[in-house]
Amino acid sequence: MQIFASHFGFFEVGPGPTLKPFRHDPAPSPVGLTHLDLARDPARVRVPMARKGWLAGDGGAARGDDTYVELSLEEATALAARELDRVRTAHGNRAIFGGSYGWGSAGRFHHPQSQLKRFLNLAGGFTFAVNTYSYGTAKVILPHVVGAEHAEVGALAPSWDQIVEHCRLIVAFGGMRLANAQVEAGSTGAHRVGDWLERFRAAGGEIVTLSPDARDAVQGRHIPIRPGSDTAAMLAMCHTLLEEGLADAAFLGSFTTGAEEFARHLLGQDDGTPKSADWAAALCGVPAEDLRALARRLAAEPSLLNLAWSLQRARFGEQPYWASVALAAMAGVMGRPGLGLALGLSAVSSVGQPVRGLRGPSFPMGTNPVSDYIPVARITDLLERPGGTLPYDGKMLDLPDIRLVWWAGGNPYHHHQDLFRLERAWTRPDTVIVHENVWTATARHADLVFPSAMPFERSDIAGSSRDRWLAYSPAVMPPPPGVPTDHEVFARIAAHLGLENAFRDGRDEAAWLEHLYDRYRMAHPELPDWDRFRQDGYACLDADQAAPRPMVPFAQLRAGHPLSTPSGRIELVSDRIAGFALSDCPSHPTWLDPDGEEEPLPFHLLSPQPETRLHSQLDPGPLARDARAQGFEVLRAHPDDLSPLELDTGDIAEVFNARGVTLVSVAPDPGVRRGTLVLPTGGWFDPVTDALGRRVDLGGNPNVLTSDAGSSALSQGASANHPRVGLRPLADPTLIEIRKARL
Numbered sequence: 001m002q003i004f005a006s007h008f009g010f011f012e013v014g015p016g017p018t019l020k021p022f023r024h025d026p027a028p029s030p031v032g033l034t035h036l037d038l039a040r041d042p043a044r045v046r047v048p049m050a051r052k053g054w055l056a057g058d059g060g061a062a063r064g065d066d067t068y069v070e071l072s073l074e075e076a077t078a079l080a081a082r083e084l085d086r087v088r089t090a091h092g093n094r095a096i097f098g099g100s101y102g103w104g105s106a107g108r109f110h111h112p113q114s115q116l117k118r119f120l121n122l123a124g125g126f127t128f129a130v131n132t133y134s135y136g137t138a139k140v141i142l143p144h145v146v147g148a149e150h151a152e153v154g155a156l157a158p159s160w161d162q163i164v165e166h167c168r169l170i171v172a173f174g175g176m177r178l179a180n181a182q183v184e185a186g187s188t189g190a191h192r193v194g195d196w197l198e199r200f201r202a203a204g205g206e207i208v209t210l211s212p213d214a215r216d217a218v219q220g221r222h223i224p225i226r227p228g229s230d231t232a233a234m235l236a237m238c239h240t241l242l243e244e245g246l247a248d249a250a251f252l253g254s255f256t257t258g259a260e261e262f263a264r265h266l267l268g269q270d271d272g273t274p275k276s277a278d279w280a281a282a283l284c285g286v287p288a289e290d291l292r293a294l295a296r297r298l299a300a301e302p303s304l305l306n307l308a309w310s311l312q313r314a315r316f317g318e319q320p321y322w323a324s325v326a327l328a329a330m331a332g333v334m335g336r337p338g339l340g341l342a343l344g345l346s347a348v349s350s351v352g353q354p355v356r357g358l359r360g361p362s363f364p365m366g367t368n369p370v371s372d373y374i375p376v377a378r379i380t381d382l383l384e385r386p387g388g389t390l391p392y393d394g395k396m397l398d399l400p401d402i403r404l405v406w407w408a409g410g411n412p413y414h415h416h417q418d419l420f421r422l423e424r425a426w427t428r429p430d431t432v433i434v435h436e437n438v439w440t441a442t443a444r445h446a447d448l449v450f451p452s453a454m455p456f457e458r459s460d461i462a463g464s465s466r467d468r469w470l471a472y473s474p475a476v477m478p479p480p481p482g483v484p485t486d487h488e489v490f491a492r493i494a495a496h497l498g499l500e501n502a503f504r505d506g507r508d509e510a511a512w513l514e515h516l517y518d519r520y521r522m523a524h525p526e527l528p529d530w531d532r533f534r535q536d537g538y539a540c541l542d543a544d545q546a547a548p549r550p551m552v553p554f555a556q557l558r559a560g561h562p563l564s565t566p567s568g569r570i571e572l573v574s575d576r577i578a579g580f581a582l583s584d585c586p587s588h589p590t591w592l593d594p595d596g597e598e599e600p601l602p603f604h605l606l607s608p609q610p611e612t613r614l615h616s617q618l619d620p621g622p623l624a625r626d627a628r629a630q631g632f633e634v635l636r637a638h639p640d641d642l643s644p645l646e647l648d649t650g651d652i653a654e655v656f657n658a659r660g661v662t663l664v665s666v667a668p669d670p671g672v673r674r675g676t677l678v679l680p681t682g683g684w685f686d687p688v689t690d691a692l693g694r695r696v697d698l699g700g701n702p703n704v705l706t707s708d709a710g711s712s713a714l715s716q717g718a719s720a721n722h723p724r725v726g727l728r729p730l731a732d733p734t735l736i737e738i739r740k741a742r743l
């Protein structure tokens, strides 16, 4: 069987070539099925290109607004090598930023970041980035309060088999949208979240969703909640448990620390404000009686809290996660099979799947001689403030003077917040090098652009360490003439620096794949041999094993094994965090109003993951194209918020705040909470100067409007969610024609 593996899962390759659902996948992704459409993408990068102004030594001012000249691969690789050598000689390797975040290919070998990092490590190293945009805030707070062993993606979630068997109530903050579970970093052979949800319902389970958007409620009751106010709702539920004598005193006494101090805070004995349901009702827009009733149900019924990752991708994003730990502990559900707390069930496919994950290799990247790093979402701070410092997780990081930015497999002009600010900071480095399949906004802000073969134009092995499926994903078609793989480009640049042999390590691409597969077989001797694997197209650990592998987080704690936190217990009060003395992350879960720092504009903007794309990828595909209206990204809002603005279905409008303006087509949706606007991420940043002299993004990219403040000085995560914005009819109708002409 011939398989193509992508972040949307495995697909079978038929004649044409075409993609068909993988026969073992119960819910194949409709987006993934359109992957091969990218082969015809008019935005394809076909040859190496250099920016004219850069060649003339303009210092970066015209980045994002310049023309390009074609180079041969030989010329371009020589230029890249010469520039790297100049920068490392004049400024040291820490002047190179190679953090290069992003969701490049699902393959283990052609993983663009790994290729870049192997190359840069051989060339003396680079300033790197830690954590993710997905989960960066959680990753930093969780080790302090529940232990590093519970800080990995999915490590807190009980497995679905246990949930179906034991749990009867899931309270889902941010819901459990199935569209997100189409995706798994590194791919999967079977999308099973929908099936587990169905089994949960059939077993008599109920889901109550608290979210600003009714679309997040996959089943059961939907309670609209004000964006960013979940911490207040959770503190109020804790308050109800305490006040009504429903808190699990035995669990709190044996397995948590700080319960008494936290209780004093709930009762308002420290700050004069009891965190009662009445207090929270005003902040959350949720009736106090609903909050009380939910708290009582949590204590009385076998229940589970699930939080979407979006909640922590926000200013003060530590707080809802920490508050949910406190709430689950007080409700007495932690460490019980199928109950307790889950973070991101349905955020991606793997969370909660009761399977043995693949222990396998990543492409060997070597070691980085440079020790400087940033938390990944602090890229603009890094470029803006050379020589400055940044507080992070109790440390003070130095920000190097970056002269060379090098990106492969990511799109910061999709993913980063406050894009016009990024654009200004982006003029500072001497040189920006980008490897891309397509002319993304990031490629259009680069000095040297290398083409790269698409994932279906080269052979690879794909599999996620959180999953049990491994695919051999051979090239479905050849790349356009002259378009190399990332590996080949880095090998050629390495050749100009005398590093080619070290980079290639004596293997061609086919030999690398066999080498990586050998390492999977060392970890899992039951896997078939290389020839058999390639013939079958896939392998699956425990394929015939009916019984799943149950996961019961915190069962070990209940059995007397301490956590890796300083106290060995769940920390409702953290002396370590208190010791950092941070005003934006105090010593226990605390309500901090994220609106306090925003402009007083009428709406909260949500920017959830797009159903029809992977971030900015597959944007030219039929699903994303059909989701647009007249070529504009669609923003959903409550009809009662639109009518006073005289906006109706299909009208083009400006979403704005002091950070910028982006254009959208509006769609009334009574399921969106009043005061909330919903604009999915992934619209391609497409800035122009309008008749009024303003920089306007025609692409509907919400990151023109999002806040680039760190989630807090503790985690410095991305705070993309719920900035305050205004909405108004389009001021300059000529922009509609300009947009159409550019598509």
Ligand SMILES: Nc1nc2c(c(=O)[nH]1)N[C@H]1C(S)=C(S)[C@@H](COP(=O)(O)OP(=O)(O)OC[C@H]3O[C@@H](n4cnc5c(=O)[nH]c(N)nc54)[C@H](O)[C@@H]3O)O[C@H]1N2
Pocket (backbone or CB within 6 Å): 101, 102, 103, 104, 105, 110, 112, 133, 134, 135, 313, 408, 409, 410, 411, 412, 414, 415, 416, 435, 436, 437, 438, 440, 452, 453, 454, 455, 486, 607, 608, 609, 614, 615, 616, 617, 681, 702, 703, 706, 720, 721
């Ligand atoms: N407002 C807002 N912003 C957000 C979020 C949000 O919720 N709201 N979510 C954040 C999150 S969680 C994430 S993970 C990020 C995602 O941000 P990114 O991962 O940067 O977004 P992608 O669009 O997936 O970008 C991947 C890029 O890699 C390129 N690519 C793919 N394969 C290859 C390859 O083999 N070689 C090379 N050279 N290039 C390749 C693609 O063409 C694409 O441009 O966005 C973040 N930004």
Ligand SMILES: Nc1nc2c(c(=O)[nH]1)N[C@H]1C(S)=C(S)[C@@H](COP(=O)(O)OP(=O)(O)OC[C@H]3O[C@@H](n4cnc5c(=O)[nH]c(N)nc54)[C@H](O)[C@@H]3O)O[C@H]1N2
Pocket (backbone or CB within 6 Å): 133, 134, 135, 173, 174, 175, 177, 179, 180, 181, 182, 183, 210, 211, 212, 213, 216, 225, 226, 227, 228, 229, 230, 308, 309, 310, 311, 313, 344, 347, 348, 606, 607, 608, 609, 610, 611, 612, 613, 614, 615, 721, 722
């Ligand atoms: N189809 C598709 N699936 C994807 C991706 C994709 O690009 N496309 N990206 C993948 C990636 S990289 C990641 S990290 C995960 C992210 O997974 P998540 O972060 O869990 O997903 P989001 O879609 O950002 O947010 C989920 C929901 O949270 C709600 N929400 C937002 N703010 C708040 C709030 O303050 N309170 C409450 N109660 N609800 C709120 C929104 O209505 C939104 O629909 O998704 C993955 N899945």
Ligand SMILES: [Mo]
Pocket (backbone or CB within 6 Å): 133, 134, 135
């Ligand atoms: Mo993500």
